[in-house]
Amino acid sequence: MKENFLCPHCRGYLNVGEYIIFSVRNKQGDAGLILLHPEIGNYTVVKHPLFFYDEGEHLEFRCPICHKKLASDVHDNLARIIYIDEKKREYNILFSMVAGEKSTFKMIEDEGKVESFGEHARKYLDILGMR
Numbered sequence: 647m648k649e650n651f652l653c654p655h656c657r658g659y660l661n662v663g664e665y666i667i668f669s670v671r672n673k674q675g676d677a678g679l680i681l682l683h684p685e686i687g688n689y690t691v692v693k694h695p696l697f698f699y700d701e702g703e704h705l706e707f708r709c710p711i712c713h714k715k716l717a718s719d720v721h722d723n724l725a726r727i728i729y730i731d732e733k734k735r736e737y738n739i740l741f742s743m744v745a746g747e748k749s750t751f752k753m754i755e756d757e758g759k760v761e762s763f764g765e766h767a768r769k770y771l772d773i774l775g776m777r
């Protein structure tokens with residue numbers, strides 16, 4: 647696999663097949679697995695039809711390998727994972743854990759830059775020092 651997504655805690659691979667796998671808990675405390683698309687800015691979500699949550703619900707994302715929370719220290723709504731591109735460069739990826747919210751950020755540490763993706767990204771630009 648050319649590109650990889652890793653847990654920041656155990657550095658286990660979160661991408662399998664065509665998707666990135668997360669263990670998620672909804673506000674009722676029910677746990678389930680959800681699959682997100684590895685293309686940054688593609689918000690396709692695959693889940694079991696009997697694992698429910700509402701639009702706008704804050705979900706808790708955990709690593710399916712070590713079970714640690716993937717919360718970022720930037721904002722309560724944003725999760726953090728590691729992305730390694732085909733040239734083996736490593737980035738932090740932040741994304742919203744709020745169901746239906748399309749916000750993803752790719753942090754380019756060397757250049758002190760952040761790339762934002764998704765129609766709701768604007769909400770977090772202040773926190774990320776992007777304006």
Ligand SMILES: [Zn+2]
Pocket residue numbers: 653654655656657658709710711712713714
């Ligand atoms: Zn882990």
